[in-house]
Amino acid sequence: MLSVSDAEAIILNLVQPLHNQQDTEVVDLLADNRILASPVVSKLDFPHWDNSAMDGYAVRYEDVQHSSEEAPAVLEIVEEIPAGYQPQCTIKLGQAARIFTGAVMPADADTVVMQEKTRLEDNRVFILTAPKAQEFVRHKASYYQAGTELLPAGIVLNAPEIAVLAAAQCTQLRVYRKLRVAIFSTGNELVTPDKPLQPGQIVDSNQYAIASLIRQTGAEVLMLGIVKDDPEVLKQTITYAIANADIIISSGGVSVGDYDYVEQILESLSAKIHIRSVGMKPGKPLTFATFPNQNSCLYFGLPGNPAAVLVTFWRFVQPAMRKMSGLADNWLSFVKVRSHHELRSDGKRETYLWGKLHLIDGFYHFHVAGGSHSSGNLINLAQTNALAILPVGKTLISPGEEVQVLQVVG
Ligand SMILES: Nc1nc2c(c(=O)[nH]1)N[C@H]1C(S)=C(S)[C@@H](COP(=O)(O)OP(=O)(O)OC[C@H]3O[C@@H](n4cnc5c(N)ncnc54)[C@H](O)[C@@H]3O)O[C@H]1N2
Ligand code: MOO
Numbered sequence: 001m002l003s004v005s006d007a008e009a010i011i012l013n014l015v016q017p018l019h020n021q022q023d024t025e026v027v028d029l030l031a032d033n034r035i036l037a038s039p040v041v042s043k044l045d046f047p048h049w050d051n052s053a054m055d056g057y058a059v060r061y062e063d064v065q066h067s068s069e070e071a072p073a074v075l076e077i078v079e080e081i082p083a084g085y086q087p088q089c090t091i092k093l094g095q096a097a098r099i100f101t102g103a104v105m106p107a108d109a110d111t112v113v114m115q116e117k118t119r120l121e122d123n124r125v126f127i128l129t130a131p132k133a134q135e136f137v138r139h140k141a142s143y144y145q146a147g148t149e150l151l152p153a154g155i156v157l158n159a160p161e162i163a164v165l166a167a168a169q170c171t172q173l174r175v176y177r178k179l180r181v182a183i184f185s186t187g188n189e190l191v192t193p194d195k196p197l198q199p200g201q202i203v204d205s206n207q208y209a210i211a212s213l214i215r216q217t218g219a220e221v222l223m224l225g226i227v228k229d230d231p232e233v234l235k236q237t238i239t240y241a242i243a244n245a246d247i248i249i250s251s252g253g254v255s256v257g258d259y260d261y262v263e264q265i266l267e268s269l270s271a272k273i274h275i276r277s278v279g280m281k282p283g284k285p286l287t288f289a290t291f292p293n294q295n296s297c298l299y300f301g302l303p304g305n306p307a308a309v310l311v312t313f314w315r316f317v318q319p320a321m322r323k324m325s326g327l328a329d330n331w332l333s334f335v336k337v338r339s340h341h342e343l344r345s346d347g348k349r350e351t352y353l354w355g356k357l358h359l360i361d362g363f364y365h366f367h368v369a370g371g372s373h374s375s376g377n378l379i380n381l382a383q384t385n386a387l388a389i390l391p392v393g394k395t396l397i398s399p400g401e402e403v404q405v406l407q408v409v410g
């Protein structure tokens with residue numbers, strides 16, 4: 001059976017990232033959580049002017065280099081410079097300017113003495129400690145020089161990046177357009193959550209879970225509803241989805257049962273099926289296909305079992321969406337932590353156990369969810385933020401032992 005890592009490689013190799021010109025739009029600074037499509041170069045130096053890092057006095061170092069409490073330099077204050085004000089004076093030997101944090105340095109002053117190291121008498125300041133040369137001056141362009149790259153393409157714009165762009169006066173940003181993802185659930189037994197259940201019926205929870213996952217990834221979701229196990233309706237739905245989405249995700253109908261029609265319909269639509277099953281638990285009957293004759297749309301046929309849906313989404317769909325959306329890296333985040341509990345598997349398929357990373361004494365530990373890890377049980381999936389991975393052949397991880405986990409939230 002195909003290994004999880006081989007399946008990941010097949011999928012990620014087939015993902016074409018959005019085009020960095022055709023698939024972009026211009027947004028303003030309030031549109032956060034978008035992915036930058038072209039690098040940003042600032043026209044400004046940072047800082048833009050030499051300015052003071054402290055409230056104190058702007059001085060000439062040669063005047064104060066030997067100052068001490070016993071033998072203070074005494075300087076005449078010739079100007080007061082609040083932030084936002086253009087200094088008028090040049091500081092001559094024996095002179096100082098009162099200056100505040102962020103205010104522009106006056107000409108010929110090269111050092112700032114913080115207020116706490118001085119004493120004020122009338123119009124004179126006594127320097128009680130010798131500063132270092134150029135101390136507390138934030139020099140023009142010392143953080144960043146105009147013309148070099150400020151932010152690279154392929155990063156998510158969050159608070160720190162938005163702050164940088166605002167400071168650089170870049171108010172119009174070229175970002176990748178949002179991905180469009182069409183989703184539907186298959187199964188005659190399915191009903192929407194608002195309907196009373198007739199015998200044999202179950203609620204279509206997968207569609208809501210997948211819609212939420214897609215929105216969290218920053219994409220737009222097109223919910224196509226519940227599709228009956230009817231080949232004709234399934235074909236119409238997939239045909240519509242191909243024309244309207246970058247990615248199609250269905251749940252159910254991918255195993256070997258008589259009503260599992262997904263692969264058959266994909267083949268009738270000339271899809272190329274790259275993956276039919278993967279050696280993982282849950283999630284074995286995973287289908288992955290493309291449509292070589294039509295467009296670059298990807299098809300993920302996730303297994304119907306609710307836990308298999310979430311696990312296969314996090315393991316394969318989320319990284320594929322991240323790559324396609326223009327994100328340059330960090331498509332998957334694996335970390336090694338200690339397991340708080342015993343973890344077990346039959347060792348036959350790569351096994352994913354859901355649970356939560358907890359901080360204990362500053363270190364993360366994996367706490368496996370209590371209750372059944374059957375792929376039909378979704379109740380104990382609540383609060384999951386990580387999946388522990390037991391490789392093929394590994395049947396036991398003891399408490400305190402290291403385990404690799406896939407971080408799925410946060
Ligand atoms: N003979 C075999 N049978 C099965 C195999 C196998 O290898 N040989 N694999 C099992 C595994 S593993 C899984 S996973 C499931 C996958 O089945 P399907 O993808 O065909 O899904 P369905 O048969 O349609 O449904 C399976 C299960 O999940 C429930 N379900 C379906 N859709 C939803 C939904 N939208 N929301 C909530 N729950 C849903 C459905 O009622 C079934 O209980 O196949 C095994 N069988
Ligand atoms: O993939 Mo199934 O979810 O192993 O039950």
Ligand SMILES: [Mg+2]
Nearest residue numbers: 253255257260
């Ligand atoms: Mg089935």
